[in-house]
Amino acid sequence: MTADGSWRTYEGEAFPPVxxxxxxxxxxxxxxGTSVREIASRAGLSVPGLYHHYPSKQAMLVGxxxxxxxxxxxxxxxxxxxxxxxxxxxxxxxxESLLLFHVHRRDVAFVCSTEIRSLDPxxxxxxxxxxxxxxxxxxxxVLDGVDAGVFGTAHPLDASRAVTTMxxxxxxxxxxxxxxxxxxxxxxxxxLARGTVQATARP
Amino acid sequence: MTADGSWRTYEGEAFPPVxxxxxxxxxxxxxxGTSVREIASRAGLSVPGLYHHYPSKQAMLVGxxxxxxxxxxxxxxxxxxxxxxxxxxxxxxxxESLLLFHVHRRDVAFVCSTEIRSLDPxxxxxxxxxxxxxxxxxxxxVLDGVDAGVFGTAHPLDASRAVTTMxxxxxxxxxxxxxxxxxxxxxxxxxLARGTVQATARP
Numbered sequence: 001m002t003a004d005g006s007w008r009t010y011e012g013e014a015f016p017p018v019x020x021x022x023x024x025x026x027x028x029x030x031x032x033g034t035s036v037r038e039i040a041s042r043a044g045l046s047v048p049g050l051y052h053h054y055p056s057k058q059a060m061l062v063g064x065x066x067x068x069x070x071x072x073x074x075x076x077x078x079x080x081x082x083x084x085x086x087x088x089x090x091x092x093x094x095x096e097s098l099l100l101f102h103v104h105r106r107d108v109a110f111v112c113s114t115e116i117r118s119l120d121p122x123x124x125x126x127x128x129x130x131x132x133x134x135x136x137x138x139x140x141x142v143l144d145g146v147d148a149g150v151f152g153t154a155h156p157l158d159a160s161r162a163v164t165t166m167x168x169x170x171x172x173x174x175x176x177x178x179x180x181x182x183x184x185x186x187x188x189x190x191x192l193a194r195g196t197v198q199a200t201a202r203p
Numbered sequence: 204m205t206a207d208g209s210w211r212t213y214e215g216e217a218f219p220p221v222x223x224x225x226x227x228x229x230x231x232x233x234x235x236g237t238s239v240r241e242i243a244s245r246a247g248l249s250v251p252g253l254y255h256h257y258p259s260k261q262a263m264l265v266g267x268x269x270x271x272x273x274x275x276x277x278x279x280x281x282x283x284x285x286x287x288x289x290x291x292x293x294x295x296x297x298x299e300s301l302l303l304f305h306v307h308r309r310d311v312a313f314v315c316s317t318e319i320r321s322l323d324p325x326x327x328x329x330x331x332x333x334x335x336x337x338x339x340x341x342x343x344x345v346l347d348g349v350d351a352g353v354f355g356t357a358h359p360l361d362a363s364r365a366v367t368t369m370x371x372x373x374x375x376x377x378x379x380x381x382x383x384x385x386x387x388x389x390x391x392x393x394x395l396a397r398g399t400v401q402a403t404a405r406p
Binding site: 027028029030031032033034113114117118153154155158159161162165166168169172173188189191192195196197198 | 230231232233234235236237316317320321356357358361362364365368369371372375376391392394395398399400401
């Protein structure tokens with residue numbers, strides 16, 4: 001059980017210390033440019049000590065990408081459920097969830113978008129499956145909105161992907177203390193996302 | 204002088220062979236994960252032979268990112284000029300230019316979006332300046348469209364950035380031979396982009 005609205009709350013670290021160390025190294029130098037020794041050093045561990053937590057650099061990358069996508073899916077699913085049945089409300093909720101995740105998990109989002117290439121094939125397939133599940137959640141909402149006559153786009157699946165892309169892209173430029181705080185960002189991007197699906201005016 | 208519409212034409216390679224070799228290695232392994240020896244091998248050169256062309260791996264990365272952004276700016280400027288004065292026409296032309304570039308220069312776009320971190324500070328500043336110039340081109344168009352009453356968005360600069368993001372994002376999933384050929388992609392994304400700025404219906 002989780003409290004209503006808890007999908008909006010981001011507190012503390014996303015990961016245990018070892019994965020946080022791996023994440024920062026991957027952000028700075030890329031997966032292939034990062035040695036296990038470098039990660040151990042950032043985590044304040046010896047190399048054998050690091051291997052006690054994760055058997056390989058690949059396992060650390062998988063730990064980051066798979067738990068990030070699981071978290072995003074979980075938050076977005078709860079956002080959609082709490083929004084009730086109306087497509088416009090579900091759309092706003094999932095867009096907000098995508099935005100908040102990419103505001104608060106910027107480094108994770110960068111590694112997910114840049115290092116899919118570095119996942120072993122089976123892990124890559126699993127990751128793409130999670131990513132597709134997230135996209136299909138929004139796809140269904142946009143299709144429902146078109147069916148209900150509240151979204152006017154002639155290209156619902158392309159619009160759904162474009163909305164995801166603009167929300168994910170926030171991770172590349174958003175900085176705390178900048179022009180928009182997270183609530184203002186959500187207001188602005190909700191309007192842009194509604195425009196992209198050609199939503200009719202809300203009552 | 205260039206012929207009208209030539210900003211739409213992509214023929215041949217974007218780069219000389221050495222930069223093409225560096226690009227493919229950076230795409231596969233990242234900048235920090237790529238050795239000069241690896242690039243030389245892909246280019247069919249010895250390491251000293253490679254250094255005859257470029258003095259460092261950094262110079263190769265700069266060669267890729269700076270010429271890519273210069274090409275994008277040049278094509279987009281010509282697209283806007285040829286479109287005439289109407290903001291809606293200029294908007295469609297620059298959106299088309301962004302889309303075609305990111306369809307035809309997918310690998311370059313990936314390296315530009317992932318390896319800004321790997322540019323030396325002065326080079327990074329120069330790159331960000333080019334990228335900002337591209338963004339300001341679209342910003343001016345969207346602001347002109349709002350002034351002219353043809354775009355209804357209350358957030359023109361955010362809308363302009365979101366449109367750029369959705370066009371740039373095409374590079375991450377577009378594949379030749381897929382559901383949309385470049386012309387169809389331009390049709391679909393032009394509609395999505397107009398929705399994002401809340402363009403009034405075209406006559």
